[in-house]
Amino acid sequence: GQQVMQIPQYQHVQEGEDFTTYCNSSTTLSNIQWYKQRPGGHPVFLIQLVKSGEVKKQKRLTFQFGEAKKNSSLHITATQTTDVGTYFCAASNQAGTALIFGKGTTLSVSS
Amino acid sequence: EAGVAQSPRYKIIEKRQSVAFWCNPISGHATLYWYQQILGQGPKLLIQFQNNGVVDDSQLPKDRFSAERLKGVDSTLKIQPAKLEDSAVYLCASSQRTGGRNYGYTFGSGTRLTVV
Numbered sequence: 001g002q003q004v005m006q007i008p009q010y011q012h013v014q015e016g017e018d019f020t021t022y023c024n025s026s027t028t029l030s031n032i033q034w035y036k037q038r039p040g041g042h043p044v045f046l047i048q049l050v051k052s053g054e055v056k057k058q059k060r061l062t063f064q065f066g067e068a069k070k071n072s073s074l075h076i077t078a079t080q081t082t083d084v085g086t087y088f089c090a091a092s093n094q095a096g097t098a099l100i101f102g103k104g105t106t107l108s109v110s111s
Numbered sequence: 112e113a114g115v116a117q118s119p120r121y122k123i124i125e126k127r128q129s130v131a132f133w134c135n136p137i138s139g140h141a142t143l144y145w146y147q148q149i150l151g152q153g154p155k156l157l158i159q160f161q162n163n164g165v166v167d168d169s170q171l172p173k174d175r176f177s178a179e180r181l182k183g184v185d186s187t188l189k190i191q192p193a194k195l196e197d198s199a200v201y202l203c204a205s206s207q208r209t210g211g212r213n214y215g216y217t218f219g220s221g222t223r224l225t226v227v
Contacts, residue, residue: 031213033213035216042218042219043154043202043204043216045215045216045217048213048215088153090153090154095212095213096212097159097166097167098156098166099156101146101153103152103153104152104153
């Protein structure tokens with residue numbers, strides 16, 4: 001079945017450093033979404049990417065969708081303690097089908 | 112707008128007992144999902160509803176899990192009998208009508224199930 005692989009599993013940074021998490025699939029994706037889950041919380045939708053090569057920004061967060069639509073990345077510039085949590089990519093290979101989630105990257109930030 | 116409502120928040124049961132979870136999605140969201148999230152892992156799809164019809168239940172362990180969405184609004188997920196490995200957070204999510212494209216999911220706070 002479809003799988004999305006996410007790396008790294010864990011990342012610890014000092015406040016102010018940058019952070020990147022990567023998501024890869026062996027199959028071409030219809031779309032990819034990113035979610036953030038704070039400790040003890042539930043996943044919260046961040047963004048959806050649909051087009052090949054698409055780049056979207058939300059303040060310090062930059063999201064990219066690969067040209068082949070098989071990979072994606074989330075980059076956070078100058079991390080803050082409020083960025084702590086687990087970031088999940090979720091994808092489907094056909095529009096309208098349910099999302100398959102990666103295992104997530106857990107980010108910790110020390111001040 | 113009101114979020115996705117789930118109850119109960121926590122449940123502790125003994126193995127072989129039964130348990131039910133309830134979910135009320137965002138008003139107007141035609142698509143409803145149940146996901147299982149085991150500690151340290153990503154959410155795993157159990158079942159997807161479109162209105163009151165099942166779209167995908169391929170990963171639902173049908174020998175012990177059942178789900179329904181009778182009137183196309185709220186939904187219940189049942190486990191009978193429960194096993195130790197069912198200990199997890201059960202997340203309900205809803206999204207706008209899929210109709211050939213995907214929308215972001217809104218998740219509820221989840222029900223944390225502990226089977227002892």
